[in-house]
Amino acid sequence: MKKHKLTLLIITMLVFLLCSCSQNSPVLPSDMALSGTWEDLFKGLWTGLSDNYVFWDLDDANGEWDKVYEEFIPKFRELGSIDTSDREATKKGTILLFDSVKNLSDGHFTMNAFGSSFSPSDYRILKKEHPNLSDQEVFEIIYDYYVNLDEFVLDEFPADMFYEDSKSIMENTFSIPLTTTLKKTDDFIDNYGDLYFNWRESSEEGEPMTCNALNPKIQLRTPPYGEAIMLYSSSHEFGSVTTYDGEILDFTSADAYDDLEGSFPGEAIYSYGPYYPVSDLSWKDEDEDKKQNLDSLFSDWTLCLVLSVNPEYDQTDKSFRKGVNLKMLALCGITKETDESAMVDYTANTVYFISSGFNFFPLKDQAEMYQFLMDFHKFKMNENAAGMILDMRGNSGGYNADREILFGDMFREPHLIGYQKNKTGAGRLDLTQEFPLYIYPEADFFGNEFSDIASKPVVVITNTATASNGEITVLMVNSLPNGGQTGGVTMGANGTTAGDILSLNSGTFSVGNYITSVYTPYGNIRDTNHVSYEGKGLTPDEGYEENFNFDAFFAGTDSRLGKAFEWIKDHR
Numbered sequence: 084m085k086k087h088k089l090t091l092l093i094i095t096m097l098v099f100l101l102c103s104c105s106q107n108s109p110v111l112p113s114d115m116a117l118s119g120t121w122e123d124l125f126k127g128l129w130t131g132l133s134d135n136y137v138f139w140d141l142d143d144a145n146g147e148w149d150k151v152y153e154e155f156i157p158k159f160r161e162l163g164s165i166d167t168s169d170r171e172a173t174k175k176g177t178i179l180l181f182d183s184v185k186n187l188s189d190g191h192f193t194m195n196a197f198g199s200s201f202s203p204s205d206y207r208i209l210k211k212e213h214p215n216l217s218d219q220e221v222f223e224i225i226y227d228y229y230v231n232l233d234e235f236v237l238d239e240f241p242a243d244m245f246y247e248d249s250k251s252i253m254e255n256t257f258s259i260p261l262t263t264t265l266k267k268t269d270d271f272i273d274n275y276g277d278l279y280f281n282w283r284e285s286s287e288e289g290e291p292m293t294c295n296a297l298n299p300k301i302q303l304r305t306p307p308y309g310e311a312i313m314l315y316s317s318s319h320e321f322g323s324v325t326t327y328d329g330e331i332l333d334f335t336s337a338d339a340y341d342d343l344e345g346s347f348p349g350e351a352i353y354s355y356g357p358y359y360p361v362s363d364l365s366w367k368d369e370d371e372d373k374k375q376n377l378d379s380l381f382s383d384w385t386l387c388l389v390l391s392v393n394p395e396y397d398q399t400d401k402s403f404r405k406g407v408n409l410k411m412l413a414l415c416g417i418t419k420e421t422d423e424s425a426m427v428d429y430t431a432n433t434v435y436f437i438s439s440g441f442n443f444f445p446l447k448d449q450a451e452m453y454q455f456l457m458d459f460h461k462f463k464m465n466e467n468a469a470g471m472i473l474d475m476r477g478n479s480g481g482y483n484a485d486r487e488i489l490f491g492d493m494f495r496e497p498h499l500i501g502y503q504k505n506k507t508g509a510g511r512l513d514l515t516q517e518f519p520l521y522i523y524p525e526a527d528f529f530g531n532e533f534s535d536i537a538s539k540p541v542v543v544i545t546n547t548a549t550a551s552n553g554e555i556t557v558l559m560v561n562s563l564p565n566g567g568q569t570g571g572v573t574m575g576a577n578g579t580t581a582g583d584i585l586s587l588n589s590g591t592f593s594v595g596n597y598i599t600s601v602y603t604p605y606g607n608i609r610d611t612n613h614v615s616y617e618g619k620g621l622t623p624d625e626g627y628e629e630n631f632n633f634d635a636f637f638a639g640t641d642s643r644l645g646k647a648f649e650w651i652k653d654h655r
Contacts, residue, residue: 117595121162121176125155125183127594128194128601132184137504137578137589137607138617139511141188148511155183165597173197174230178222180598181206185218188618190550190576193602199229204574205240207618208547212241243546243571243631247643248477249412249439256426256641258376259364259386260298261409267292275299279395279404297390300363302407305392310410312451314358315386316458317378317416322360331357357451376426376639377416381435384416385458389446413438415459417468427641429648430469430655434462434536436489437474441481441552443488447528456528460492463534470540470651473556476570476643480551483579490559491525493537498522500559503579504607506588513588517613522559540654542567544647545621546631550576557621558610569627569650570643575620578604624650 117123129152142148162176181201184194193202201222209221216224224239237245253259265272267282268291278299282292296302305311321334377384388409395406418433419425436459446452463471502517524533543560545553545568554573560566580590580602589605609615622628629646636642 119165119596121159121165121179122156124165124176124595124597125159125180128180128183128598129155131592131594131601132187132603133511134509135506135589135592136187136189136511136603137506137514137605138188140504140514140607141615141617142186143511147186151183155179167197174226178219178226181222181225182218188575188615189578189603190574190618190620191578191580191602191604193600194598195600195602196598197230199226201225203618204550204576207575208241208244209239213239241547241571241631242633243476244548246633247546247631247636248548249414249437249474250409250477251636252437252474252476252641252644253386253412253414255637255639256376256644257380257414258639261301261388261412262295262297265294265296267294275303277405278302279397279406281395282399297407297409298364301388301390302405304359304363305390305405305407307405308392308394311388311390311392312446312449312455313388313390314451314455315361315364315388316358317361317381317384319358320361322363323358333358334360357454379425380418380427380429381416382419383462384414385455387411387413387452387455389442389452411439411442413443413455415455415462417462417465426639427645427648429645430651432465432467432469433648433651434465434468434471435474436471437476438478440478441483441485441489444482444484447488456488459489460529460532460534463492463536464532466535468536468539469655470542470565471536472644472647472651473541473543473560474644474647475543475549475553475556476546477548478550478553478556479548479574480553480555480576483552485552486522486555486559487525488528490522492529492532492534494522494524495533496524498537498559498562499611500555500562501611502609502613504609505605508588514607517609520608537563538565540565540567540651542569542647542650542654544568544570544643545573545623546571546643547574550574551578551580554616554621555608558608561621562611565654567627567650567654568621568623569646570623570629571631572622572628573616573620575616575618577608577615577617579606579608580604 133148139148158179162172165176167173177197177199180194180196184192184201185203185206187203190204193200205225206221209216209224250261254261265280280294280296282294285291285293301313304313319333321336323331323333389411391408391410393406394403397404415436418429418431418435420431443452443456447456498521499519500522501520503520504514504517507513507515541560541563543557545557549557550573554577557568557573560568587605589603591600591602593599594601607615607617627646627650629643632642
């Protein structure tokens with residue numbers, strides 16, 4: 084009998100525990116909207132955001148989200164069941180989804196549904212660029228861009244959003260030939276037979292096939308597969324080789340380097356590093372002067388390229404060849420004492436840094452990346468430095484840990500750059516109190532050396548595509564005693580992103596079978612004055628906002644870079 088009672092007690096406890104777990108487990112948006120109706124799909128999206136969105140303190144002051152539900156639920160109910168074979172009905176429902184979330188402040192927010200993608204940031208940018216367009220017309224532009232892959236839609240957005248980034252600055256401002264347009268009839272193609280070129284038909288009848296290719300000489304220097312980090316430097320004109328025991332051998336003439344390559348056939352051409360010959364950047368006779376702009380501006384510089392290498396299938400030859408893609412690039416340097424032959428009016432001894440993104444942390448321990456970071460550190464340590472320019476144009480963010488790796492040598496103690504709130508539960512205003520965000524010193528990484536550059540003029544260049552950690556960099560610069568911003572207004576995407584909504588009570592989720600991703604942050608960030616710029620963007624200092632001139636930029640005149648040098652000169 085006692086044994087029987089004990090068994091019942093155990094069963095009762097198990098039932099209780101299971102029920103408790105069931106009651107406390109959240110309803111995931113991914114488990115909702117499985118009925119296949121537009122109404123339930125919207126309910127799943129609305130509920131997922133109601134529970135997981137971290138910016139309700141900005142967007143729901145007067146119950147706005149409940150009003151959205153009341154407005155849109157009858158519209159979605161009227162659409163009935165989802166039938167993806169009915170393209171017009173699918174487009175109508177998708178655009179209605181766009182409409183329901185258009186006013187969210189979250190600059191990161193991206194919803195992927197039915198082969199299309201929508202961001203309130205895109206909506207705001209287009210409305211600002213074309214104030215006479217109706218909401219429906221804006222939604223149509225965004226839908227056509229993603230579903231119909233309409234390249235002409237790019238022209239509807241501000242030009243700097245797609246055409247002014249680190250790669251285009253490398254190629255146009257500094258004349259570094261990273262990419263080129265090739266014709267299949269070009270004689271030198273035969274010299275690069277191991278590389279894969281993605282040829283496309285010419286728009287003009289009778290013209291040879293063309294492709295936009297990464298500099299072939301850069302491609303040849305990469306391994307057959309995997310990842311490669313390549314460094315070019317003004318201090319290593321003809322490259323260097325690292326021996327198996329770690330000794331770096333530098334070469335002082337093109338002949339010496341050619342002799343070395345001749346003695347190491349095959350894989351030796353790409354397997355040594357850490358610096359590759361600057362001459363590689365000029366891989367055709369007509370490119371001999373390509374790095375002159377770079378050398379006329381900087382007394383010392385280092386260029387870092389991160390490349391992914393994968394075999395690509397050549398449809399023509401039915402074979403696999405080396406395919407190389409540019410994942411990230413970064414440049415650091417310090418300007419010359421004199422301005423002779425420079426392509427822009429600059430301020431002498433100014434440290435300059437530009438990067439396509441914040442992706443240094445996973446690569447920091449690799450020899451080449453460490454060398455690049457130490458070169459950047461060396462420039463910041465220059466006691467004669469007049470100031471520093473951080474070029475964040477087109478930088479859409481990346482790893483938070485990069486902030487310490489890149490700027491931890493500027494601060495001898497934790498430096499406040501802003502504040503953050505996180506979600507604590509499913510309630511819309513279940514938020515933590517603001518807690519401080521710091522950049523922490525990186526004494527060990529930089530050999531216990533600290534720069535004084537933070538006490539000097541520091542300015543950040545921005546544009547429409549500057550977002551996430553790119554914008555957090557603006558917050559850092561604005562927190563400095565003599566920091567400023569030039570260029571254009573940023574995107575307004577300051578949040579911190581992650582994907583685990585169960586542990587963070589917020590973040591990215593999916594809804595049913597049709598909304599494959601709702602990308603949204605878990606962290607709500609303010610500046611040191613507790614001001615949020617989410618959905619608004621950060622505006623350059625008065626008198627230093629500079630419009631982007633497409634034609635002038637691609638002709639080699641970088642007025643926004645010139646404005647940054649002007650700012651440094653004015654604030655010395």
